[in-house]
Amino acid sequence: MHIKEKTLDDLLNRVFTELLKQPFDIVPTKGASSEIFGCLIELQNPRARLSITETKGKAFSSLGELLWYLSKTNALKYIKYYIPQYVKSSDDNETIYGGYGPRLFKKDGHINQVENVIAILRKKPSSRRAVIQLFDAKDLIDQHKDIPCTTTLQFTIRKDKLIMMTSMRSNDAFLGLSHDIFCFTMLQEIIATTLGIEIGSYYHTVGSLHLYKKNKKNAEKYLSEGTQSTHYQMPKMPLINPWNSLEKIISIEKLISEEKFDQINTNELEPYWQDLVSLLKIHTLLKRNKYTQIEEIKKEINNSIYNSFIDQRVKTKQKIRRL
Known part of the structure; x- marks a missing residue:
């Protein structure tokens, strides 16, 4: 399934509508859910990354999660200040094993993957190798309360615009999707600004895109709020090194x-x-x-x-x- 829209709210409307049509017959660890397997979501305007609805307008928690990544830490104390539910995802009440910050900037203790993709694209703008790996083979060896749902982030320059494709093994449509799109499109714009180019479309591919039955009424409430403005977007990031x-x-x-x-x-x-x-x-x-x-x-x-x-x-x- 390919869902293509101009704003986050347009995407969420389509995603929730489709998932509510599906039976809630998938029963993983966290309870019954409906599922679309193999979905491509395309946000044509990555700056339209925030929902302006009462149900999903989460500007504060989305910004907090982004800064948690950029702070290069997986500390529970940092993220629970913005998203208290993260306490359920900690193995030791101090860290989040699957936290993206260290994986982005200090993978294996020393690899700055963000710097690497910027360097690759500066050297060869047409490269297909500007890929960040978040999910790791070792994540399946031991049991953890949280392992990355995101597998890779790929950055490609086409027609002088930075296109981004995120690959997810699993995505909670109600709780996770809007935060993921905010954080990753901000990273897309940060890297584009660093390179001195404009942003293109944002692509979000998901293996299991799902809606838990416990969030069914919340998704229905979101849809009941009606269609939101397609003109709303965050301003353009200043054209200086961010x-x-x-x-x-x-x-x-x-x-x-x-x-x-x-x-x-x-x-x-x-x-x-x-x-x-x-x-x-x-x-x-x-x-x-x-x-x-x-x-x-x-x-x-x-x-x-x-x-x-x-x-x-x-x-x-x-x-x-x-x-």
Whole structure:
């Protein structure tokens, strides 16, 4: 099956609709699920990587997961601050065995796969060898609560645009798909910006694309929200080397999680990156129920596209507190 759309919400609408047609007769470890085996998902506009629905508008957790990867760590403490459910995936209550950060940047303790693909594409833009391996043969030797669902990431330049293809052995359509597309299309744009070229389509291939029966009602609720705007997208990443800005944001993230806002200086960052810092601040303030301060941080945001995520999250959090 080939599902091709312009935005993440368009893709999710198609994916959930198709999975809800299937019988919930696959019973792996985590319960009954429906399944499409052998699926190609194509996002034509990788910047339209965020859902703007109430059900799947997960800008904060998606950004947190991306920074977890880029921080080159598999520490549980880091990711559970954004996605608490990760505690169920730790073998030792300290790390996530299948965490992508070390595999991307320190595979086997020393191989920086991201640097390698950038170097390959700089030397030979037409190369078919710019591939990152996340799943490893040794992952099947011992039992772990979490092993990579992603097998490879391939980057190819065609018509002066960076195309990316992600290969997944397994993908939870409701909980994982939107986060995966956000993180990988951000990586696609980071690498494209590093190379000084534009991004092309994003391809996401999946062996087992599935929807667990326990999330059936959530998927139906998502579909009941109706069709979303096809014009919504994140702004274009600044055309300067992004790695210095990312390093700065990663160091700022630690201060934000400790609520040391007065020690943060974002003057050296472009507005694009400043907005991501503001989202991280708001995530921390939401965890502390500090809604007045959230309104102050909102005034710092340069691009109004993020306001809907903030207002929606505040509304949801306040509703939960009243229950």
